[in-house]
Amino acid sequence: MANKTVLAFALIIISVFGFQFAQAQQQIEINLENAPKGYFTLSLLQGAERISVDSAKTINGKLVLKGRYDSGLYALIKNGKGFSFIVNENKIRLQADWNAGAGSLKVLESEENRWWTEYLMRRNITYGKLNVIQPVTMAYDRDSEFYRQATKEFYTVQGGLRTFVSKIPRQTLASLFARADLRPRLAHNMxxxxxxxxxxxxxxxxxxxxxxxxxxxxxxxxxxxxxxxxxxxxxxxxxxxxxxxxxxxxxxxxxxxxxxxxxxxxxxxxxxxxxxxxxxxxxxxxxxxxxxxxxxxxxxxxxxxxxxxxxxxxxxxxxxxxxxxxxxxxx
Known part of the structure; x- marks a missing residue:
């Protein structure tokens, strides 16, 4: 009886620690299509540091990386150029025009990165508009029609980004990162x-x-x-x-x-x-x-x-x- 109890306890411990390890790392396959010839380095972004975790060479215009990786934001780099993306799914398929830069990244298979790339695009557009609208509203008469229209646009643009972030599934890294990255609300007349x-x-x-x-x-x-x-x-x-x-x-x-x-x-x-x-x-x-x-x-x-x-x-x-x-x- 004692041996059975010890065995049961050991199995519980193994299952708990095994689950925690599985949460820390996953077996992941990353595919980059339309990749230029040469070697690529996969690096984990930790603060201002890039920690190289893997590398591979393109074969017939396709790059494939397989391994156990921690969940996080990674950079795929070749000759000092590259782009970042989220690693948190078993299979990720991406496509990019390497000469056109990070803006050309297309997500072929990855819910996390579809949300994340969409957030980054919306964020850049949103803050760009707000930086233009707010100073303009401060320079115009508050009773003018232009002021009222600009004020309405300010809150529409600001609220639109927050609404989008609220739609990202909470269990995703894209949601965690986007919420942390989101700036606080501001009033137009501050x-x-x-x-x-x-x-x-x-x-x-x-x-x-x-x-x-x-x-x-x-x-x-x-x-x-x-x-x-x-x-x-x-x-x-x-x-x-x-x-x-x-x-x-x-x-x-x-x-x-x-x-x-x-x-x-x-x-x-x-x-x-x-x-x-x-x-x-x-x-x-x-x-x-x-x-x-x-x-x-x-x-x-x-x-x-x-x-x-x-x-x-x-x-x-x-x-x-x-x-x-x-x-x-x-x-």
Whole structure:
């Protein structure tokens, strides 16, 4: 009886861990038709880095890559040129005119990438229109017919993109990435300072911090970098930049603390971003660059305690870092 109990327990453990592994990686086949001759590299986008995971050579104008890949945003590159796409399905078929660039990408088989490429196209058109309409409305008389038409168009265009994103199936990576990438709503008559305040408050409203798959893309990195640029302000004085960046650090670290993996990444990214503005924090830079250093777990029972240690240590560093007075390089 005891042996049966142990065997049953072992089968449960194997099935659970096997399921988790299956969720992490899938057997995937990627086909690129109309591919030029030569070798291609498949790279996973992780923040600003491209991690090469596979490569292949075209045969008769067709490129085929097969393997176990993590779900995420990938780039297919040849001689420094390429395009990105989502890898999260067992079979993906794409076609592109390599000389025409990423805009020529056609999705032959992949629900994820049909949604994703459509989102990217709509996003670029939407933000391009909004950047034109909003300044125009601010320059016209509010009682004029042109102002009313422009205002209506502003909200129609802005709402159209959000409506499209809401239609993307929630279980897809395309939905996760699009929601995280989506900018917050703005009113047409906001001044630039009002826009900045609104964006700082709502910039991460649609980000699902609990989903670590965001790290397998450049979406979160771009989102955080843009946010810190908004916090710094355009043409601001050094004291203003310092105050804005401190506020940004508080907001970001508070938002990410529920997910230790994303929290750790945000810490390292913040240090790099602060350095680009000439801000340094000597007391915490080393810890922020290596937040898990010297935190080791030993034995089968160490997992939970080790994870608790990491979370506590990260929270301690977050609190110290967020309240440390930043200094500009050279001061």
């Amino acid at each position: 001044s630039f300072s009002e826009q900045r305040l609104s964006m700082k408050k709502n910039w991460f409203a649609n980000v699902d911090w609990t989903d670590s798959r965001l790290l397998n893309s450049d979406i979160l990195t771009n989102k955080i970098n843009d946010f810190m640029s908004i916090c710094a302000g355009r043409g601001a004085s050094r004291p203003e930049v310092e105050r804005g960046m401190k506020e940004g650090v508080d907001i970001l670290l508070s938002a990410t603390q529920a997910n230790p993996q994303i929290h750790e990444y945000a810490l390292s990214l913040l240090v790099k971003k602060l350095e680009t503005y000439g801000i340094r924090n000597p007391a915490y830079s080393h810890k922020l660059r290596h937040p898990y250093r010297n935190l080791r777990t030993r034995g089968p029972r160490a997992g939970n305690n080790g994870q608790t240690q990491k979370i506590r240590r990260l929270k301690g560093w977050k609190k110290s870092f967020a309240h440390q007075r930043f200094r500009f390089a050279g001061q």
